[in-house]
Amino acid sequence: MWEPSSEAEVHTFIEGLQDLELDTPDTWYQLAITLRDNGILIGDCGLHFPREEPHQVEVGITLAPAHQGQGYATEALEGMMEFLFVNLGKHRVVASVDPRNEPSTALLERVGMRKEGHLRESVWVKGEWADDAIYAILEREWRLRQLSSAPSRPANRESVNRASVPKSGGSARTKCRTI
Numbered sequence: 001m002w003e004p005s006s007e008a009e010v011h012t013f014i015e016g017l018q019d020l021e022l023d024t025p026d027t028w029y030q031l032a033i034t035l036r037d038n039g040i041l042i043g044d045c046g047l048h049f050p051r052e053e054p055h056q057v058e059v060g061i062t063l064a065p066a067h068q069g070q071g072y073a074t075e076a077l078e079g080m081m082e083f084l085f086v087n088l089g090k091h092r093v094v095a096s097v098d099p100r101n102e103p104s105t106a107l108l109e110r111v112g113m114r115k116e117g118h119l120r121e122s123v124w125v126k127g128e129w130a131d132d133a134i135y136a137i138l139e140r141e142w143r144l145r146q147l148s149s150a151p152s153r154p155a156n157r158e159s160v161n162r163a164s165v166p167k168s169g170g171s172a173r174t175k176c177r178t179i
């Protein structure tokens with residue numbers, strides 16, 4: 001996990017993203033999650049496009065603590081998955097998390113991702129070896145889930161504007177836009 005050491009480093013990081021094209025191999029593309037009503041920035045969603053796997057995407061998501069526990073991450077991730085599978089035609093979406101991170105594993109399971117692996121002490125984080133849990137969902141599994149199960153957001157909410165997810169998408173209460 002990237003942990004900036006200063007605000008200046010964050011500015012440099014964001015400026016470096018300005019000219020980045022979505023779906024560029026071997027890059028992380030960063031989207032802001034904002035509240036639809038007032039545009040307040042509440043979190044971000046990272047999309048990693050691996051060099052060797054053009055049909056797969058790794059996702060990561062963070063919410064500001066004040067906005068956690070209200071379903072916003074679920075909405076944003078569901079919107080992102082729709083965009084990745086429908087608009088970008090991806091085959092598999094994957095996430096890698098610390099298995100001790102219960103809010104994250106609960107989120108990934110809530111949006112239909114399956115735990116595929118548990119790698120013991122495979123990453124060096126904050127001065128210790130940590131385990132890594134791999135979660136994933138295939139495009140056909142996501143489609144089946146759309147057809148067969150009730151989505152975690154109520155049916156009367158707005159649907160995602162498929163054509164504009166990177167700029168203005170998300171669900172009824174949140175929007176994802178480029179940082």
Ligand SMILES: CC(C)(COP(=O)(O)OP(=O)(O)OC[C@H]1O[C@@H](n2cnc3c(N)ncnc32)[C@H](O)[C@@H]1OP(=O)(O)O)[C@@H](O)C(=O)NCCC(=O)NCCS
Pocket residue numbers: 059060061062063064067068069070071072073074075095096097101103104107152153154
């Ligand atoms: C991972 C993270 C984004 C999850 O945030 P979260 O607030 O737990 O997730 P959501 O916004 O989807 O909210 C879910 C909670 O809201 C509740 N909720 C309320 N309305 C809801 C709705 N309409 N839909 C879904 N959940 C809803 C759920 O019951 C759940 O509550 P619970 O935690 O008591 O079970 C957050 O913990 C975080 O930013 N962590 C730090 C960064 C990190 O570790 N990222 C992992 C990388 S993948």
